[in-house]
Amino acid sequence: MLCEMCGEDVPATTAVRVESSVLQLCPSCSKFGVAVAPPVLPAGSAPPPPRDGTRITPRAARSVAERDLYTEMPDMELAPDWGRRIRVAREALLWTPEELGKRLNEKKSVVLKLESGSFRPPDGTIRKVERLLHIRLRADPEPRT
Ligand SMILES: [Zn+2]
Structure with missing residues (x-):
């Protein structure tokens, strides 16, 4: 595999974050950045997200309250034009x-x-x-x- 920094052909490269980009680097270049954790496989390993429904309820309740508050306020009187x-x-x-x-x-x-x-x-x-x-x-x- 070719190191994306020095171009050397090495048996294995490491994913390393250098500033804002992630590069595949040889062991000697990888010290210039921060090693990136290997990507998490989506299938199987990750725990399922919580399904208790609390994510939706507070927002919905708030928007209803805002609407109620809103309708109680008198509309501003606008200029005819x-x-x-x-x-x-x-x-x-x-x-x-x-x-x-x-x-x-x-x-x-x-x-x-x-x-x-x-x-x-x-x-x-x-x-x-x-x-x-x-x-x-x-x-x-x-x-x-
Ligand atoms: Zn290198």
Whole structure:
């Protein structure tokens, strides 16, 4: 077998981690890195993962609690032209709908729906949009005279 560091042909090489890569090295080169444990065979030897179901339950319970909390909160009142404000601000930044969607963790189609005003996003998304685009989507709290 050829050593991947010095190229010498040796009877056996060792898997050695050198910085971020694993190389097959001869005994004299293997001291430059840290020996890697031999790969664990997937069949038979490994104990089965616990099957008590506790992995799923806490997360599900929490997301339900969050949703309940969420529906109890009153929706923020948005400016009548909030969708247009998103589009104008996005275009001013020269962002594509895809780009804004990526930053919001949403699909492009969601962004387009927001901009057309056909989808009223959750308040959390409103805040994210406001922060990203440096705009205000909420209705002005002060009454105009
Ligand atoms: Zn070597």
